[in-house]
Amino acid sequence: MSAEAQSEGMQFHPMKQFTVEPLFGGDTIHWYTPTNVTLWMALAVLAIIGLLVLGTRKRAIVPSRTQSVAELAYGFVHSMVEDVAGKEALKYFPYIMTLFIFIVFSNFLGLIPMSFSTTSHIAVTVVLALLVFVSVTLLGFYLHGIKFLGLFWVSSAPLALRPVLAVIEIISYFVRPVSHSIRLAGNVMAGHAVIEVFATFAGAILIAPLAMVGIVAMFGMDVLVAFIQAYVFTILTCVYLKDALHPSH
Amino acid sequence: MASETHEAAGQMAEHGAEAAGMPQLDFATFPNQIFWLLVTLVVIYLVLSRVVLPRVGSVLSERQGTITNDLAAAEELKQQAVEAEKAYNKALADARAEAQKIAAEAKAEIQAELDIAISKADAEIAAKSAEAEAAIAEIRKGSVESVKKVAADTAKEIVATMGIKADAKSVAAAVAARMKG
Numbered sequence: 001m002s003a004e005a006q007s008e009g010m011q012f013h014p015m016k017q018f019t020v021e022p023l024f025g026g027d028t029i030h031w032y033t034p035t036n037v038t039l040w041m042a043l044a045v046l047a048i049i050g051l052l053v054l055g056t057r058k059r060a061i062v063p064s065r066t067q068s069v070a071e072l073a074y075g076f077v078h079s080m081v082e083d084v085a086g087k088e089a090l091k092y093f094p095y096i097m098t099l100f101i102f103i104v105f106s107n108f109l110g111l112i113p114m115s116f117s118t119t120s121h122i123a124v125t126v127v128l129a130l131l132v133f134v135s136v137t138l139l140g141f142y143l144h145g146i147k148f149l150g151l152f153w154v155s156s157a158p159l160a161l162r163p164v165l166a167v168i169e170i171i172s173y174f175v176r177p178v179s180h181s182i183r184l185a186g187n188v189m190a191g192h193a194v195i196e197v198f199a200t201f202a203g204a205i206l207i208a209p210l211a212m213v214g215i216v217a218m219f220g221m222d223v224l225v226a227f228i229q230a231y232v233f234t235i236l237t238c239v240y241l242k243d244a245l246h247p248s249h
Numbered sequence: 250m251a252s253e254t255h256e257a258a259g260q261m262a263e264h265g266a267e268a269a270g271m272p273q274l275d276f277a278t279f280p281n282q283i284f285w286l287l288v289t290l291v292v293i294y295l296v297l298s299r300v301v302l303p304r305v306g307s308v309l310s311e312r313q314g315t316i317t318n319d320l321a322a323a324e325e326l327k328q329q330a331v332e333a334e335k336a337y338n339k340a341l342a343d344a345r346a347e348a349q350k351i352a353a354e355a356k357a358e359i360q361a362e363l364d365i366a367i368s369k370a371d372a373e374i375a376a377k378s379a380e381a382e383a384a385i386a387e388i389r390k391g392s393v394e395s396v397k398k399v400a401a402d403t404a405k406e407i408v409a410t411m412g413i414k415a416d417a418k419s420v421a422a423a424v425a426a427r428m429k430g
Contacts, residue, residue, distance in 0.1 A: 015270060015271055015272060016272075018271075018272040018273060019272045020272060020275065020278035020281065020282065029277060029278050029281050030280075030281065031280035031281050031283075031284045032281075032284065033281055035278070035281055035282075035285070037278075037281060037282050037285050037286075038285045041285050041286065041288075041289040042289075044289065044293075045289055045292050045293060045296075048293055048296065049296060052296070052297070052300075052301040052305075053296060053300055053301060056301065056304050056305055056308065059304060059307070059308050059311075060308075061308075061311065061312050061315055063308075067308075070301070070305060071305055071308070071309060074301075074302070074305040074306070074309070075309070093302070094294065094297055094298040094302055095294070097297055097302065098290060098293050098294045098297055101293060101297065102289065102290060102293050118282075118286070120273065121272075121273050121282055122273050122274075123273070123278070123279045123282040123283055123286075124282055124283075124286050127283050127286055127287070128286075131290075185273065189273065
């Protein structure tokens with residue numbers, strides 16, 4: 001990338017958009033400093049309140065457009081939890097809905113040009129994934145006690161294979177939060193970085209049209225990715241929850 | 250100068266994405282991000298669990314209830330419509346039968362009246378024709394008498410003119426004999 005940049009005489013800063021910086025100047029970032037993270041998370045909260053609270057204000061039997069969308073989001077996650085994790089998982093529906101709504105709004109707000117994608121940061125997605133991992137694991141032990149370890153003991157396999165499978169199962173269990181978080185952050189980050197690279201190429205007169213077509217195409221794909229990654233994160237959460245509720249194979 | 254700094258940044262990115270290359274790996278910003286993320290999640294959770302989810306859930310179940318009620322009402326109305334149609338058809342058949350009955354009665358009544366009128370008219374016609382026949386017979390009788398008289402008178406006159414004295418009785422007898430012939 002830097003070789004290309006030198007030959008074209010261009011300045012590539014595809015990662016600059018992800019920089020966390022204080023909102024009101026200054027250099028040091030304390031844990032409480034209001035930063036662009038704060039701003040865009042607050043905007044996400046406002047957008048969520050706008051759609052889900054103000055949109056459903058009238059509680060109409062025949063819904064308005066925004067109320068339809070809010071109901072659609074509710075029904076989407078509700079049926080996902082019910083279908084994937086079962087009826088008893090509906091107790092945890094508010095938590096899963098929180099995750100889905102936060103990710104989907106952050107992803108789509110991140111698509112606004114010059115915005116900041118909170119979900120492109122591993123710090124954010126790792127916390128989300130760890131919240132799921134830790135709570136699901138604790139829930140499994142709370143509900144089933146030591147029997148929860150049966151999740152790693154594949155009783156349908158031949159006895160000789162079971163210890164080997166148990167090792168593999170344990171490794172895959174602990175890899176879950178890693179893949180869970182890196183998948184989301186990686187997809188969002190890559191899409192935005194590629195758009196930024198195309199945007200830099202658009203500065204050169206010769207390849208500008210091509211670069212612009214590239215930006216449009218990448219943006220279209222990023223819109224898909226924004227939704228699909230939120231969906232994937234949520235459905236994996238449901239799958240993990242199902243393991244906690246029904247650990248036996 | 251700018252390209253120098255850029256080159257440095259690029260090298261840093263190539264050498265394993267340090268803070269300057271990848272802001273995601275700038276651990277100094279982690280506490281900040283995590284803190285605000287947790288605040289955001291708690292706020293969203295509270296908004297969802299206190300306001301949105303109960304509200305949307307109640308709206309959806311209310312709508313489901315309304316739809317079920319409406320369907321039941323529609324089913325009932327349909328039943329009523331079927332019954333009404335049945336009643337209508339029955340009423341129609343009844344009315345048709347009644348109409349036929351009334352028509353037959355009216356026909357019979359009219360026929361009876363007609364028969365009476367016809368017989369009355371027949372009787373009247375018969376009376377009238379009998380009367381007329383009587384009148385004709387009388388006229389005929391009268392005419393025969395007057396012819397007899399005229400003939401007798403004429404014959405008497407003729408006989409008198411011829412100078413023969415004839416009595417009325419013999420002339421009348423002669424006329425009567427002639428007329429019979």
